[in-house]
Structure formats: structure tokens, C-alpha cells
Amino acid sequence: MDVTVLKDADLNQLVYNALSFGTAVMLGAFVYFLTQIKSVAKQFQSGVAVSAVVVGIAGYHYYRMWSGWAEGSMNEGYRYADWLITVPLLVIELLIVLGVTKDRRKKLMTTLVPATVLMIGLGYPGEVSSNDGTKWTFWILAMLPFLFILFTLSGELKAAGSRETGEVSKAIKSATTVLLVTWLVYPIAYLFPVIFDVTDGIEATRQIGYTIADITAKGLFGLMILNIAKARSGDSH
């Protein structure tokens, strides 16, 4: 479950720097989102607050992973603990600013939130296994809720994008692109140790891939959420 540090000193330093970079970006985004809550209309403020909580929690986990890496072994469980908290929250923040009716939002939450928990729970046994068959099995199982969530959310985003006009529609379309592109990084990074021989380079790529995906899926996506909320509040700044 623990990832021990890499023998290649340069690659080891690179992952160390990437984890520190992740910590700094998440905590910076945390402060920024906190300052922006009151800049949107009342009904969207909780969406921006949830964005802040997401990157705050991610910042804590990146700090812990970075500390572990510095001390010689990183607990992979932090990534899954982080996702278990933040991915349902990402779904919730999106639904808050998307402008769906309250009933529809409730229905979407009660199917999508359990699906995210299932997805992450099914991914974990494969991630920590060193057996390729186990990794593939749990990858396929986790991909079922993953695809369900992604199709549902992108469908909602597309519907919302064509329901709206002007700045709001543009902001929703940008959010859709960020969602689709960044989410696809996760299943690919997961498969790196299955497809390739596990070298220091592959392990470094996996760690850095997850870090970049987390920064975009939480930080950049939070910014897209803020843009939607600002556009809806009649303020495009």
C-alpha cells in the first residue's frame, strides 16, 4: 500500500517537487475560493464554498503525501481517502450552479453520490494490488460507475449549456471540456503499471499524472464552477 521512494534520485526529486507543487496549488486555490464566495448570488454561494472545501481537503492530503515521500514512503491510501471525500463534493458543487430544478438535483445527487463512492471503493483494491489480473478486474468494475457518472454529468452539462445563452452557456461549455478531459486521465494513470513494466519512470509518471489530474479536476474545475456562478449572478468578471 505504501509507495517507497524511487531509486533514481532525479525522478524521486521530481515526484517530491510535484507533490509539493500540488500542495501549494491546492492551498492557494482554497484561499482564493474562500475570498470569492460572496462575489456570487446567494443561491450559488454554497457551490463556491464546496469548491473551497474540496481543494482545502486535497491540500491537506497532498501535504501528507509529500511529507511521506520526504520521509521515504508514501501512503497511497491518502489519494483514495481524498477522492472518497472530494469526488462526491465535486458532483454536488456542479449540480448547485447548473440551474437544474430542485427535484431533479435531489434525484441526481441520490444516484451520482453513491456511484462515486462505489467507483472509488472498487478502484482501491486494484490500485494497491501488484497482480495484473486483480488490477484489470477492479479497473473494469470501477469503470462502470465511472462511465455512468461521466455520461450523466456530461448529459446534464450539455442540456444546461443549450438551455442557457451568452456568458452562462460559454462558462458551462468550458466546464464540460475540463470535466471530460481531466477525468479521463485517472483510468489511464491507473493502468500505467499494468501496461508497462514498473520502472521508476512509470511510477513517477503515474504519481505526476494523478497530481496534474487532481489540480485540474479540483482547482481548474472549481474555477469553472466559479465562472458559471459569476455569469449566472450577472457579473462576468
Add this chain to the structure above:
Amino acid sequence: MDVTVLKDADLNQLVYNALSFGTAVMLGAFVYFLTQIKSVAKQFQSGVAVSAVVVGIAGYHYYRMWSGWAEGSMNEGYRYADWLITVPLLVIELLIVLGVTKDRRKKLMTTLVPATVLMIGLGYPGEVSSNDGTKWTFWILAMLPFLFILFTLSGELKAAGSRETGEVSKAIKSATTVLLVTWLVYPIAYLFPVIFDVTDGIEATRQIGYTIADITAKGLFGLMILNIAKARSGDSH
């Protein structure tokens, strides 16, 4: 990649103190900018919030560099990780308060932000190399986006300065001076180990030079941004 502490005890202590000083100034500025967000008109508040995030992130990195120095070796990567996050943000905070049209701002962001990333990415291999030829090559390569950014920004600042009158124009002119003077310190500090024999004195000068440049380019520049925003909000205090 790691800078080990200096043999000269006095110089070593001097750098240690400079890094602690940098941490204190950045975190002080962070708190100050946070308190000032609401003191400017709504459309400039995100600019001041970004200024706060910049010095907050820099404070984190100075704390880490200072801790490393105290323990016997400093990771030079922290400077570059810091610049990779904060330099694009400095460009963004400037564009928010400069009063350019939204379309022009978007266009400037999409050329300048990638240019800052290119500049920092090209600087790093030269910084960590001990070969003078490599250092020169990457210095020249990084100077291309550097000069592009500096010319573009100073052009925008000059145009904005003559578009405006009174307090706003004065505040923009001060910001231009701070930008030009502080940015020029970086390529010079970078070249210190190439031009001179690397002694403890030269290494201390490089570290302290970067620290002073960071304090002015992020802290003092953030204050200039705040002044522009306050002048534009019809409040010159």
C-alpha cells in the same frame, strides 16, 4: 539540484535569515491583502484576492526553503515551483486591474500565461546545471519569452497610464517602474554563478538577490495593484 549550506558560517546565517525574512514578509503581505479585498470596487476584488494568493503561496515556499536550509540542504526546485504558480498569477492580477477590455484581456492571458510557463520551464535546466554552456543556452532561451512578456506588459501599462488621468495614471506608472526594475533582477541573479567563480559569497548573493526580487515582484507589486484598484474605485487611501 539541492543547494547545500555554505561553509562560511556568517554567510550561511545571512542566507538563513534572508529566507526567514522572506517567509515573514510574504505571510505578512498575505494577511494584509486578504484584509484589503473588500476595500476596492467589486470588479477589482478578484485582482486583490489573486495578489493575496501569490504572496501566500510564496510564503509557503519560503518557509520550505528556509526549513531545508536549516536542515543542511535547500531544494532549488521550490523557487521554480513557486514561480510556475505565481508568475502567471502576477500577470493575471495586473490584467484584472488595468482596465483593458474583456476580449483584449482574454487574448493577453492566452498568450502571456503560456509564455510565463515556457520562460520558467526553460530557466530550470540551466539553473540546476553546473555547466556554464548549459546555463548560458537556457538563459538565452528563457530570455526570449521573458522579453516578450516584459515588452507586452510594459506596453499595456504605458497605454493604460496615458489612457487614464490623476491618481489612476500615477498608480499605473508606479506599478510599471516596480515591474521593470524587479523583473530585471532575476536574469542577473541567475548569471552570478556563470560570471563569477562560485564562492560562498556569490551563492549567498544569488540567494539573497532572488529573495529581494521575490519580495518586491510579489509583495511590493501586489501593493501597486492594490493602489491601482483603490484609485479606480475612487479611493486613493
